[in-house]
Amino acid sequence: MSLSDSLYQEVLLDHYQNPRHHGKMEHSDLHEEGVNPLCGDEVELFLKLKGDIISEISFVGKGCSISQASASMLTDSLYGKTITEAKTLLHEFKGMLLEDKVPNFSEEYEDLESMEAVKKIPARIKCATLAWNTLEKAIGK
Amino acid sequence: MSFDLEKIRRDFPILSTQIGGKPLVFLDSAASSQKPKSVIDTIRKYYEAENANIHRGVYSLSQKATEKYEMARIKTSRFIGAACAKVVIFTRNTTESINLVAQSWGRTNIHEGDEIVLTELEHHSNLVPWQMLAQEKQAVLKFIPLNQDSTLDLSNLDEVITERVKLVALAQMSNVTGTIHDLSAIIRRAREVGAKVLIDGAQGICHLPTNVQKEDFDFYAFSAHKMLGPTGVGVLYAKEEILETMPPWMGGGDMISKVWKEKSTYADLPARLEAGTPNISGVIGFGAAIEYLESVGMQEIRDHELELLQYALDRLEDFGGLELYGTNDLSKRGGVISFNFPGVHPHDVGSILDEEGIAIRVGHHCAQPFMDFKGIAGTCRASFYLYNTKEDVDSLLVGLKKVKEIFGRVLKR
Numbered sequence A: 001m002s003l004s005d006s007l008y009q010e011v012l013l014d015h016y017q018n019p020r021h022h023g024k025m026e027h028s029d030l031h032e033e034g035v036n037p038l039c040g041d042e043v044e045l046f047l048k049l050k051g052d053i054i055s056e057i058s059f060v061g062k063g064c065s066i067s068q069a070s071a072s073m074l075t076d077s078l079y080g081k082t083i084t085e086a087k088t089l090l091h092e093f094k095g096m097l098l099e100d101k102v103p104n105f106s107e108e109y110e111d112l113e114s115m116e117a118v119k120k121i122p123a124r125i126k127c128a129t130l131a132w133n134t135l136e137k138a139i140g141k
Numbered sequence B: 001m002s003f004d005l006e007k008i009r010r011d012f013p014i015l016s017t018q019i020g021g022k023p024l025v026f027l028d029s030a031a032s033s034q035k036p037k038s039v040i041d042t043i044r045k046y047y048e049a050e051n052a053n054i055h056r057g058v059y060s061l062s063q064k065a066t067e068k069y070e071m072a073r074i075k076t077s078r079f080i081g082a083a084c085a086k087v088v089i090f091t092r093n094t095t096e097s098i099n100l101v102a103q104s105w106g107r108t109n110i111h112e113g114d115e116i117v118l119t120e121l122e123h124h125s126n127l128v129p130w131q132m133l134a135q136e137k138q139a140v141l142k143f144i145p146l147n148q149d150s151t152l153d154l155s156n157l158d159e160v161i162t163e164r165v166k167l168v169a170l171a172q173m174s175n176v177t178g179t180i181h182d183l184s185a186i187i188r189r190a191r192e193v194g195a196k197v198l199i200d201g202a203q204g205i206c207h208l209p210t211n212v213q214k215e216d217f218d219f220y221a222f223s224a225h226k227m228l229g230p231t232g233v234g235v236l237y238a239k240e241e242i243l244e245t246m247p248p249w250m251g252g253g254d255m256i257s258k259v260w261k262e263k264s265t266y267a268d269l270p271a272r273l274e275a276g277t278p279n280i281s282g283v284i285g286f287g288a289a290i291e292y293l294e295s296v297g298m299q300e301i302r303d304h305e306l307e308l309l310q311y312a313l314d315r316l317e318d319f320g321g322l323e324l325y326g327t328n329d330l331s332k333r334g335g336v337i338s339f340n341f342p343g344v345h346p347h348d349v350g351s352i353l354d355e356e357g358i359a360i361r362v363g364h365h366c367a368q369p370f371m372d373f374k375g376i377a378g379t380c381r382a383s384f385y386l387y388n389t390k391e392d393v394d395s396l397l398v399g400l401k402k403v404k405e406i407f408g409r410v411l412k413r
Helices: A004-009 A008-016 A065-078 A085-096 A107-120 A123-138 B005-010 B035-048 B060-080 B094-109 B128-137 B184-193 B239-243 B281-294 B300-318 B346-355 B366-372 B391-410
Strands: A030-036 A041-052 A055-061 B088-091 B115-119 B140-144 B164-171 B196-200 B219-223 B234-238 B255-258 B264-266 B323-324 B334-341 B361-363 B378-384
Touching: A004 A107, A004 B346, A004 B391, A008 A065, A008 B391, A030 B255, A041 A065, A041 A123, A041 B346, A055 A065, A055 B005, A065 A085, A065 A107, A065 A123, A065 B300, A065 B346, A085 A123, A123 B346, B035 B060, B035 B281, B035 B378, B060 B088, B060 B234, B060 B281, B088 B094, B088 B239, B094 B128, B094 B164, B094 B196, B094 B219, B094 B234, B094 B239, B115 B128, B128 B140, B164 B184, B164 B234, B184 B196, B234 B239, B300 B323, B300 B334, B346 B361, B346 B391
Parallel strands: B115 B140, B115 B164, B164 B196, B196 B219
Antiparallel strands: A030 A041, A041 A055, B088 B234, B219 B234, B255 B264, B323 B334, B334 B378, B361 B378
């Protein structure tokens, strides 16, 4: 199996083609835009909170399959979770890509593991982390 | 002489390297060309046996370096058909050459309400310096519009280039679509209204036989690294009578005649516009690049690229389903093919091809106004040079087939 086969496996292409939680959200509690200026990839995140819980989450964006699939996986993973859980997952996801850590995702987050292949293409890591950097800005506020 | 492709390929060491275990297929010369052994050897020889600063030392090593540096200037002037060597100003790149014109000639000659005419196909380096100047001087930017096939719409040229226009600045050949513009009509109109013409030759000089005097360019800017030379060397040519009126834009060593505590007088051309120690090894290496191009012949290079372009366009048309940009009139086009794979982002195409050892450029190619015009995020761009082969084109097609297989799994749903 070649690198691109493993990278562009079904799960990534499925998220790209059928993005989860896609669309703008009115009256969101948290809203942040992220852009990679060199390639022009864009992700816009919307979150609604009930206490500490992410009760609603959505995104819109444009760009390559990796950037958009990653955003779809992010929203899918965090729907119904707490901000604390979001921070833990964010830490783990970025650790996997930026610090070469072996991810230890629980079963419900297994789609995220498909992003590990991006590590072998350094030029594309910024695509995979765009949505997550955007989340970091959103919840850091 | 005959065009010996096999010999040419042997002259470029990088072409026999491998990328991830696969032979390199280099289709990104529009970004930066590869370098022949003669250029690499010339630079090595300079550092090993000839290195010294120029225009300063009385010792023989410095004089020899100066001689080689100035010889490269003479070769450059001959290559572009300039009247003499002193109208060749060395800079760092095309961008710096254009900024030099904007900062020196532009700030002196462009005033409030004056107009600068560009095209919608310009590279950012021939756009942003004029935006900056226009903002500073309250001047107006205007754009020659595009036809759908990426050629210029010259039907209203008289209305775009009016008496208020002081400068028309455009590329000789587009880095995105390969379009070679009809400069003669534009220059004719510019002369009627007394405007100066700047040609961004970054993509043109490396592919097309060019003569700045015959074609009557006022300014001509280009870079060595796209024409087999090293990075960090650019050229500004301008007509002598224009250069003579241009004030220095950077002050420092080498550009002065006499310096007192409070003021200085400035050197004659070309030194007046070349402050500080230049890229000596780069300029000398550039001289070797010019010699190489001359030994092959610019018309031969153009003919070879046209053959490749026709072959590649035919094969890409046959491939089916690709969106191709640019004119089909090859007399108006250089060896550049911009295309999109509907449903697949250019960056994804680039990554999959990279795994096959194929280097293409993907993205907006620093020409965002054109991407807006087409309503696209970017393109995939394959660009050819003298060392490319039909086998390179075949490899590209094999790579694209792989893209289709991988993305076809979801696109079919």
